[in-house]
Amino acid sequence: MSLRQTHELHQRRFGRNLGVALTLAAFIVIIFGLTVVKVTRGDFEPPQASTGGQG
Known part of the structure; x- marks a missing residue:
């Protein structure tokens, strides 16, 4: 129990x-x-990997 007042x-x-x-x-x-x-809007989804390959 503190009897002193706190300083300004x-x-x-x-x-x-x-x-x-x-x-x-x-x-x-x-x-x-x-x-x-x-x-929740779906802006955070990673890019989809494309299945069509070039080679």
């Missing part, structure tokens, strides 16, 4: 860290969402 510097640092964490989480959600959409 720690409060500012916590606010900055929280902002960075939320920005990073939003970026991850956007990338994950784009990946899900790309996979």
Whole structure:
């Protein structure tokens, strides 16, 4: 149990860290969402191998 108040510097640092964490989480959600959409649309399929040979 802490009886001392946190220093003002720690409060500012916590606010900055929280902002960075939320920005990073939003970026991850956007990338994950784009990946899900790309996979479900079928844009992620590998090219089909052609069966007709030249030689």
